[in-house]
Amino acid sequence: MHYTGTIWRPPYEASSLLLEVTAGCTHHKCKFCTLYNDLPFKFRMSPLEDIEADLQEAAHTVKLWKNFSFERTFLTGANPFVLKFDRLMKIADLVHKYIPSSRTIGCFARVTDVTLKTDEELKALHNAGYDGLTIGIETGDDEALKFMNKGYRADDIVTQCKRLDLAGIHYSFFYLTSISGAGRGEIGAKATAEICNQLHPTEVGANMLTIYPDSELYQEIQRGTWKEESELEKYKEVRALIEHLNIPTAFGALGASNAFQLMGILPRDKKKLLDTLDKIIENVSEEELQYYRRNLKHL
Incomplete structure (x- = not known):
């Protein structure tokens, strides 16, 4: 091959x-x-x-x-x-x-x-x-999409995925937790849920932003033009995303970037997912989560 x-x-x-x-x-x-x-x-x-x-x-x-x-x-x-x-x-x-x-x-x-x-x-x-296309929409936050050079706006996600719906082509979304930056995570989560609620993704998968030294974003951090969320903020952001999703879809946080693996079907498993996230937020320290992130050599 x-x-x-x-x-x-x-x-x-x-x-x-x-x-x-x-x-x-x-x-x-x-x-x-x-x-x-x-x-x-x-x-x-x-x-x-x-x-x-x-x-x-x-x-x-x-x-x-x-x-x-x-x-x-x-x-x-x-x-x-x-x-x-x-x-x-x-x-x-x-x-x-x-x-x-x-x-x-x-x-x-x-x-x-x-x-x-x-x-x-x-x-x-x-x-x-x-x-069954997999689309890395990353977020519905236009400010973050522009800053990260994604090359499209939130309304483009809605327009083009509605065309996929009409064609009968199913699709799943990847959401990038922390892409909106410190202090804006829940804003980005709610904006993304608003986009998803207009569409029919078969799954919304959350991956946590892990920043490597060879990325342009790392240089932005060094220049002081962007700040990453804390690890606990990231879990609060995922919680906000799930809380505001009002469509029938699968939700997963299964990639290596997630210290804790999550999987469920919405709306059936929404309470169970939120309860799990509440336990993580309440019982896992920032230091423990930071240790996981620092030692994640590769996605």
Whole structure:
């Protein structure tokens, strides 16, 4: 298989076939992000020949293992959904040719990737199997989105995800706890809940901001232009997000950036999640949480 650099996937894609179709990120300007700093280029598309060879290899593996099959394919890279419609359709054709058991195709996507497709193209992509996109919206706080160079506004999230809803393409959100900075966490959480409550994400996943020295955000902190929340503030922020979510969706805080793992279905498990967070806030010290953050070598 052709894999370049560190391969990132959401926790819920653990059983998916990981197929590299891009490497790197077309945007690569978010101040907090260091995920693709190990690559010697910003963004690269995989040749179709490499994609087909990888699918052939995966098909051979399936044949070797009786009673095993891939029901889903996850395209790797920061935002493969940026690829043009025709190329995404060619990739779908190859997936269905070699892995007929794969019913759906998912990937990471930026909000801006959706704008590149017409409504008709989105519907055709859904019919070709594209479903279950993971979108790192990060926040619904416009001030934070602008400062972090995300390249879109909160109303863009609503506009483009409503288009996905109309096309039948499901999606999950990643929320970045602490992106709004010290003193603004709960403001950002409430703004994000307001955005989510207008949409239909299948899951809202919270990851806690972990700042590494090679990030642009680290330099902002050194200059005194931005200040990170305390660890306990981050948990209060997550609590505010859950409290203000009023839609049926899954909620998860499962990545390594979270010292405590959380998972539940809203609204059914809202009280249980809030009670758990209250216990963390009341019984875990800032020092203990800071120790976890300092020793988190990699996300």
